[in-house]
Amino acid sequence: MTAQQIDERRLREVALTPDEYRVIVEQLKRAPNAVELGMLGVLWSEHCSYKTSKALLSRLPSTGSAVLQGPGENAGAINIGLGWAAVFKIESHNHPSAIEPYQGAATGVGGIIRDVIAMGARPIALLDSLRFGPLPASRRHFDGVVAGIGGYGNCIGIPTVGGEVYFDDCYAENPLVNAMCVGIVRVDRLMRARAEGTGNSLLLVGADTGRDGIHGASFASVELDEDSVGRRPAVQVGNPFLEKCLLEACMDLAHTDAVVAIQDLGAAGLTSSVAECAGRVQGAGARIDISRVPKRERGMTPYDVMLSESQERMLVVVERGREAEVESIFQAWDLTSAVIGEVTDDGYLTVVDENDLVARLPVELLTEGAPPRRLIGVAPEPPPALDLDELPPLVDPAATLLRLLASPNLSSRRGIFRQYDHMVGDSTVVPPGGDAAVLRVKGTRLGLAMTTDCNSRYCHLDPNMGAQLAVAEAARNIVATGAEPLAVTDCLNFANPDRPEVYWELEETIAGLATACRSLELPVVSGNVSLYNESFPARGEGGPPRSGRPKGAGAAGSAIYPTPVVGMIGLLDDYGSRLEAGLRNEGDFVLLVGSSNNDLGGTEYLKVVHGRVAGRPPALDLTREKAVNKLVLAAARANLLRSAHDCADGGMLVALAECCLLGGIGVRCPSLSPEAPVRLDAALFGESPSRFIVSVPSRAMPEMQTLARRHHVEISLLGLAGGESIEFEGQFKLSLAEMRQAWEGDVV
Amino acid sequence: MKFGVVVFPGTWSDRDCGWVIDQVLGAQLQYLWHKDADLKGCDCIILPGGFTYGDYLRTGAIARFAPVMEKIGEFADRGGLVWGICNGFQILCEAGLLPGALVRNASLEFRCQWTNLMVERNDLAFTSQCADREVIRVPISHGEGNYFADPTALSRLEQNGQVVFRYCDPTGNVVPSANPNGSMHNIAGIINKRGNVLGMMPHPERCSEPELGGSDGLKLFRSVAEGAIKVLVS
Numbered sequence: 001m002t003a004q005q006i007d008e009r010r011l012r013e014v015a016l017t018p019d020e021y022r023v024i025v026e027q028l029k030r031a032p033n034a035v036e037l038g039m040l041g042v043l044w045s046e047h048c049s050y051k052t053s054k055a056l057l058s059r060l061p062s063t064g065s066a067v068l069q070g071p072g073e074n075a076g077a078i079n080i081g082l083g084w085a086a087v088f089k090i091e092s093h094n095h096p097s098a099i100e101p102y103q104g105a106a107t108g109v110g111g112i113i114r115d116v117i118a119m120g121a122r123p124i125a126l127l128d129s130l131r132f133g134p135l136p137a138s139r140r141h142f143d144g145v146v147a148g149i150g151g152y153g154n155c156i157g158i159p160t161v162g163g164e165v166y167f168d169d170c171y172a173e174n175p176l177v178n179a180m181c182v183g184i185v186r187v188d189r190l191m192r193a194r195a196e197g198t199g200n201s202l203l204l205v206g207a208d209t210g211r212d213g214i215h216g217a218s219f220a221s222v223e224l225d226e227d228s229v230g231r232r233p234a235v236q237v238g239n240p241f242l243e244k245c246l247l248e249a250c251m252d253l254a255h256t257d258a259v260v261a262i263q264d265l266g267a268a269g270l271t272s273s274v275a276e277c278a279g280r281v282q283g284a285g286a287r288i289d290i291s292r293v294p295k296r297e298r299g300m301t302p303y304d305v306m307l308s309e310s311q312e313r314m315l316v317v318v319e320r321g322r323e324a325e326v327e328s329i330f331q332a333w334d335l336t337s338a339v340i341g342e343v344t345d346d347g348y349l350t351v352v353d354e355n356d357l358v359a360r361l362p363v364e365l366l367t368e369g370a371p372p373r374r375l376i377g378v379a380p381e382p383p384p385a386l387d388l389d390e391l392p393p394l395v396d397p398a399a400t401l402l403r404l405l406a407s408p409n410l411s412s413r414r415g416i417f418r419q420y421d422h423m424v425g426d427s428t429v430v431p432p433g434g435d436a437a438v439l440r441v442k443g444t445r446l447g448l449a450m451t452t453d454c455n456s457r458y459c460h461l462d463p464n465m466g467a468q469l470a471v472a473e474a475a476r477n478i479v480a481t482g483a484e485p486l487a488v489t490d491c492l493n494f495a496n497p498d499r500p501e502v503y504w505e506l507e508e509t510i511a512g513l514a515t516a517c518r519s520l521e522l523p524v525v526s527g528n529v530s531l532y533n534e535s536f537p538a539r540g541e542g543g544p545p546r547s548g549r550p551k552g553a554g555a556a557g558s559a560i561y562p563t564p565v566v567g568m569i570g571l572l573d574d575y576g577s578r579l580e581a582g583l584r585n586e587g588d589f590v591l592l593v594g595s596s597n598n599d600l601g602g603t604e605y606l607k608v609v610h611g612r613v614a615g616r617p618p619a620l621d622l623t624r625e626k627a628v629n630k631l632v633l634a635a636a637r638a639n640l641l642r643s644a645h646d647c648a649d650g651g652m653l654v655a656l657a658e659c660c661l662l663g664g665i666g667v668r669c670p671s672l673s674p675e676a677p678v679r680l681d682a683a684l685f686g687e688s689p690s691r692f693i694v695s696v697p698s699r700a701m702p703e704m705q706t707l708a709r710r711h712h713v714e715i716s717l718l719g720l721a722g723g724e725s726i727e728f729e730g731q732f733k734l735s736l737a738e739m740r741q742a743w744e745g746d747v748v
Numbered sequence: 749m750k751f752g753v754v755v756f757p758g759t760w761s762d763r764d765c766g767w768v769i770d771q772v773l774g775a776q777l778q779y780l781w782h783k784d785a786d787l788k789g790c791d792c793i794i795l796p797g798g799f800t801y802g803d804y805l806r807t808g809a810i811a812r813f814a815p816v817m818e819k820i821g822e823f824a825d826r827g828g829l830v831w832g833i834c835n836g837f838q839i840l841c842e843a844g845l846l847p848g849a850l851v852r853n854a855s856l857e858f859r860c861q862w863t864n865l866m867v868e869r870n871d872l873a874f875t876s877q878c879a880d881r882e883v884i885r886v887p888i889s890h891g892e893g894n895y896f897a898d899p900t901a902l903s904r905l906e907q908n909g910q911v912v913f914r915y916c917d918p919t920g921n922v923v924p925s926a927n928p929n930g931s932m933h934n935i936a937g938i939i940n941k942r943g944n945v946l947g948m949m950p951h952p953e954r955c956s957e958p959e960l961g962g963s964d965g966l967k968l969f970r971s972v973a974e975g976a977i978k979v980l981v982s
Contacts, residue, residue, distance in 0.1 A: 150858050154891070155799040157760025241758050241802025333757060421860045421889045423951070424797075426764045429959045440959065442767065575959065 010034070014041025020371060027365050035303045035351070035359045040366065042268035042307060043275060046531050049370035052497050053529045056510045064523040066486060072280075074118040074193055074264055075183075076525025078487045080571050082444050085187045087121040090129070090180035090452065090491040090567040092530035096235040097177040101144025105177050106152040106238040107311050112181040113158065113243065114264035114314065117250045120191030121183030124425055125439050126153050128163035128179050129452040129491070129565040133172025135408065141175040148238075149179070150419045155240035156247065159428055160420035161437035163452050167408045170460075170560050173535040178491040178528075180567040182450055184441055189254060193263035195277040195284050198345040199320045200260055202274065202288060205330050205337040206246045206313040210296035212236045213269070213309025242312040245333040250314065252329045258322035265313040271306045271366070273315045274341075275349050279367035287350040288341030290358065302358040306351060317343065375497055377504030383461045386601050386615025394681035398732035400609060401653050404685065406742040407608045410650045412661075414744060434581035434662060435480035435646050438572065447575030449483035452567045455649060458617035460561040461602045463505045465617050467512030470566045472625050472689050475520055476646040478570030479629045480692060482579040482636040488517055489567040490527040495534035495559030502534075505562040513564060519622040520629075522568070534559040579636055581645035582663030583695050586722040588642050590659070590667050591704070592652060594628045594691035595714045596674065598682040604650050605685035620689045624713075628690045631711035638707065640700040647691035653684040655693050656718065657739050660726055664736070669719030671730045695721055749973045750776040752790030754820070754836075756811050757782070761797035761833060764953040772956050773969050782814040792829040792972050793820055795836025797889070797951060807850060807892050808838035817843055829873055829972060830945045834890055837937070837947030846940055846947045847905065848897030850890075854930025858891040862961070863928055863950055865936050866916040869909060872939060874946045877971040883920045884964035886950035888928055888936075893949035895931035895938075905938060913937035913948055 011021055014037055024032055024040055032040060046052055062070040068085050069077035075089035093108025109126060116123045128149050132138040153160045158181070185191075195202075213236035253259050263277045270293070278284045290305045300308075316337075318326045323339055330337040344350070349366060351359040362369075394400065404410055417432040429447060430438035436451035453474040459466030475485040490513060497503045517524055535558040572578055583590065600606055601615025635641050643663065647655040660666050674683035682688075696704050708715040719728075727733040751769045755762045762779065770777040778788050787793060800811035811817065817839075824830045824845055832840040840846045853859055865886055867878040878884065897905065905911055913936040917926045927934045929949070937948030952965030 154858055154860075154889075155758070155802065157798060239802070241799060241804070244760070244799075245757050418861045419858045421858070423860060423887055423889060423954050423960070424760055424764065426767050426954060426957075426960060431961070442771075 010037060014038050015045055016041050020044060023371050027369060033359065035306060036361055038303050038307050039271045039359060039361060043272055043366045044370035047267050048272055050529055051370040052373045052375060052531060053492065053506065055372055056507060059510055059514045060524040061514065061518050062523050062525060064521065067523050067525055068187065068190060070523065070525050071527065074115040076487065076489060077119060077190055078525065078569065079187060080446060080448065082446060083187055084441055084446065085185050085190050086182060086448055086569055087116050087119045087185060088180065088182040088489055088567065088569055089115050089526040090178055090489045090565065091115070091528040092491050092493060093177045093179065094174065094493065094530050094533055097145055098175055100235040101141050102148035102151065103235055103237050105145040105148030107236045108177050108179045109149055109152040110238045110240065110243050110311050111266045112179045113156065113247070114266065116181045116183035117247055118191065118193055118262045118264045118314065119183065119185065120189050120262065121185035122251055123158045123181050123183040124427055125182045125437065125450060126158050126160045126179065127450060127452050127567065128160065128177070129454065130163065130165045131171040131176035131563060132167050133169060134167045138172055138175065145175065145177055146416055146419060152238055152240045154421045156244045157424050159422045159424050161422050161428055161439065162432050162450060165413060165416060166456065168456070168561065173558050174533040174560050176493050176533065176560065176563055178493070178565045180452055180489065182448065182569060191262055193261045193277050194280040195286060195317050195343045196260050196281055197319065198343055200343045201318045201320055201323050201339045202286060202341040202343065203316040203318050203323065203326060203337055204293060204313060204340045205316060205335055207239065207242055207310050208294045208296040208336060209305055209308045210310045211300060211304050211308060214304060214307045236309050236311050238311050245335055246312055246314060249330050249333040249335055253326065256325055256329065258319045258325050260317040260319060263315040265315060267309065269306070269308045269310065275363055275366040277315060277317065278343070278349065278363045283345055283347050285344040285346045285348040285350065285363055286341055287344050289352050289354065291354045292338050292340045294336050294338050302351065302353050375503040376500050377507045378500035379504050380501035384614040388598060388600065388679065391600070391610065394684065397653065397684055398734050400685065401657060401734065402738065402742040404604060404608055404650050404654050405657060405739055406745060407604060409604055410654055412744045429575050430481055430578055430580055435477040436483070436570065438481050438483065438575060438578050440575045445574040445576065447483065447572035447578055449478045449481045449570040449572065450568070451477040452565055453477060454563055454565045456561040456563040457602050457613060459509065459563060461615065461617050463508035463562045464512035465620060466562065467509040467564050468516040468620050469617060469689060470564055471513060471516035471520065471522065472620055473646065473648050474566040474568040475522070475629060476692065478568055479632050480579065480581065480644045480646045481572070482577055482633070483570035483572045484633060485520065485522055485568055485570045487569055488522045488524045490524055491565040492527070492529045493533055493560060493563040493565065494531050496532050502559065509562050509564045516622060520626065577636060577639070579641055579644045581659055582643055583659050583665040583667065583721045584642045584663055585697065586665060588695040588697055588721040589701055590693065590695050590718045590721055592691060592716050592718050593632060593694055593713060596652060596678055596683045596686055596688045596691065598677065598679055599686040599688040600682050603685060603687045605681065618687050618689050625690045627711050627713050628692065631708055631713045632692055632694065634711065635704060635707055638703065640696055640704050641694050642697060643695045645693045647693055648687060651685035651687050652691065657726060659693050660736060661740055661743055665721050666723035666725045666736055667719045667721050668723055669728045672728050750778055750790045752778045752780045752787055752793045754780045754793065754795050754816055755782060756798065756800040756814060758800045758802055759796055759798035761951065761953060765794050765796045768953045768956045768969055772966060773973055775973050780816055782816050785815040785819050787819050787823055792831060793823060795832040795839050797834030797836065800835055800839065808835060808842040811839045812843040821845065824945050827942065827944050831874060832947040833953065834949055834951060837949055838892065840945060840947045845945050846938060847901045848895055850892050850949070851894045851896050852892050853894050859928050860887065860889040861928060862887045863936070864916050864918050864926060865913040865950060866920055866922060867912070868914060869912045869939065872912065872943055873975040874968055874971055875912060876975055877967040881920065883916060883918065884967065885955065885962045886952055886965055887954050888950045890949055893929045893931065895935040897932060902932060908941055910938050910941065911935055912939050912946060913950070
């Protein structure tokens, strides 16, 4: 066996390419040893280094007057006033959840919570954006993930207040689990994970280090194949009880000023947390002694210790000489802590095992050294066009509405969120089930609205427009609660970018996100990229896709749609003026804000009723979008609105039905005959953006009309709230009971 | 009136109970650490919700051995008010301060939702502010709230009138469809024979302000606080 062959085998194990290896040798001026190679492998994985997406991500706007912390830290932070900061981030745990749904989802939740804790913030809410293949085939993924999210979130006592669940063939083999956490902290207590101060101690706290999750980050950076099941040991196991203790102990750290920084141990474990912490300070390095790391079992090698992804661990940088003070706080919570090393000023990460040198690498090589991958994007064949003239006219609106309400992508999510504690904390003032959730900041009148959104079918049909629509819908969900959208965190889920059409999707998506975020003045302050969400046939199989594989997902057959999940927060100055989606008062006027076009491309209606994924997604005009949002916020502030609901998936009639079902009040409408050229199916089930359904007390109507004119936004009267059914005079009538049966009947 | 709220590792309703006592009710609040065998002169001890010690073995099974629990047992024996909510109810059953046990929900799923409770006793220190057979709206949030007792214990509870809260429909009918977890006899909360140890699965501390969807829970906190005032005056 030649040296070259050994290297290739070793390189495959750590997911490095021969080119990357050459760069390493060139920079080090020597060959790395096995531990160093493993450390570089994980930190240069896509998951940690963003080597494929970094250049593109820099196009996203990340600044603004309220931004306290943009990308590059454990989480982003926004100033929400009265001395408070909101800290938040979304992150994917897709690959682990595909293999081991319960633990994959649970540890995804655990990881994102630690990111928020590391900023010094108390986590106050969780949201989960989930994608699965259709049920019942994907039941194992679905049940496991929902149970895992509940299992972790319920135990740790942080409310799960929102998110989304979509089903599509393209996720059958690659489910998506994106978890978002929101925390709050006093602005002057906001922490940053910077290893400042030569000689300061590195304290490792929480769980003992075991052999679990080794190579998790590398594993998340390749496609799943039939061997992936054998990677189950690369999935970590969560202990929410331990994390609860870790959380409270970290909150108690506020009582001392001996703590310089806190850093989560996530992907790539000790290696990345120490390197990243040092990497944020010019010239800083660190020296750690792995013999001092508390271990779960005997015989662990230095390689195991450096690459372990054992959960519920944090690294704390403590002022030299004050270690006992900090350790006593962890001891009170019966947590193990150990000083494992110190901050240095040599720019190297030096790892020793007592007296033996195990690894010595420049911090910069670890954190910034991965050569950017310059991929080429090529637009794929455009999706099938939609010729509206060929689409048969709508015959039975009532039956169609029932079918849509019962469709898995539109039906009530109550069956899911009632499995999550969404109330603990006494802050949830708008619970899940409507547009965005709202949590109050206790001790103030401030309300924080939060949501996640993405319609990946739109993104598949037009990634650029799909990304813009995702931002717009998130903003509309925030506005529907009466809150002003503030900032974004994004989770970009894609297939294998080595395929030019996938890289093109990534480029287009980021361009679309940038366009929408700039226009709506929303900085992107944190986020995550998850690539390689794609399965390929077992080695040697090669041939046509196996049966049951999605067809419409592009050349590779089992690739996911581009899925840029947008997490957004917004602010209400006084949560007392918050709005919910449900109608509240008999006799109120029910209005459609904005106007409907023939936007049937990519809709749920087209998929469910006509079995087609085709056309262009609805066209978004960002200027219009802003005007509509401004109108709704102005009306909310003037106290003219009694309810507000975003009109999105499923179109106007589905949104109207939701307003009725959530409020328990029906609506009586005159017959609806849209003005040509707008078709009836498009008016009822088209998904034109920039629309809301609001209800207004009759006395407020004149003022509402004046306001709408002033904002140059069209409003139209749909009907009057009241009764026990939705009725369009002379067209159809459906009772709330029938609709509820369809909507909640089969609760996923 | 001084409320003591016990904090075990894994407790999470401590801060919610504390918030209601301190900020909504305006009563005196004292957190009690599980390791401290000292009740610090509290008049009513609350064992709040959570997953003490992760509840990996069995809910409440480890917490009952905490040093603070011995003192709470003595306090209860002297007639002191002890109030177990959710995990606290589970701990009280494990500790033998209340009969029966809480087993896995019949749905085998965690449930977080609003429930209606029929108040069957309003002659207690915990419920004196409730009307006779009042229906109150209080949310639950648990995976193991399915009340179970052997037939003898169950009939003794019923005969002695120890069932304080029962899941019911909005108009007060105790029917199976209103039972969220499969509890025997729709039991949501019980009291010991002496009337000073209450265990309940629903969370009154989550519904003590209208902005949280309801404020019926405050009636229970008020009952305890005002009962103490009456004792002081009389």
